[in-house]
Amino acid sequence: MGGVTYALIEILWRSHTHWSMVILGGMCFLALYKLFDKMDNYSLLEKCVTGAILITTLEFFTGCLVNLYFDLSVWNYSRMPFNLLGQVCVLYSTMWGFLCIPINYLSKQIKKIAV
Numbered sequence: 001m002g003g004v005t006y007a008l009i010e011i012l013w014r015s016h017t018h019w020s021m022v023i024l025g026g027m028c029f030l031a032l033y034k035l036f037d038k039m040d041n042y043s044l045l046e047k048c049v050t051g052a053i054l055i056t057t058l059e060f061f062t063g064c065l066v067n068l069y070f071d072l073s074v075w076n077y078s079r080m081p082f083n084l085l086g087q088v089c090v091l092y093s094t095m096w097g098f099l100c101i102p103i104n105y106l107s108k109q110i111k112k113i114a115v
Contacts, residue, residue: 002029002103018074024062028055029103036107047104052097056088059096063087 006025010017066072078086
C-alpha cells in the first residue's frame with residue numbers, strides 16, 4: 001500500500017516514477033507503521049519529526065545505492081539548498097514530515113482493523 005501510494009504521489013508531483021520508489025515507499029510506510037505504533041503516546045509533532053528523519057535516512061541510503069552506485073539517475077537534489085550528496089535535502093525532508101500526518105492516521109486505522 002505504501003509503495004503504490006508513494007509512486008502515485010510521485011507521478012502527480014513530477015509526472016514519472018521509478019520501480020525503486022515503490023520499494024522505498026513500501027519500506028518507509030512499513031517502518032513508520034511500526035514506529036508510530038511504538039510512539040502511541042507521543043505528540044503528532046514528535047511523530048512527524050521522527051518520521052521525517054526516518055524517511056530521509058532511508059531516502060539517503062536508497063539514493064546512494066540507486067543513484068550513486070548503480071548510476072540510475074532516479075533523482076538528484078544537488079541543485080537544492082542544504083542537500084547531502086544530492087540525495088536528500090531540507091525541503092523534501094520537511095515535506096516527508098508533513099506526509100507523516102496522513103500516514104499516522106492511516107496507521108491508526110490499519111491497527112484498528114488488524115486487532
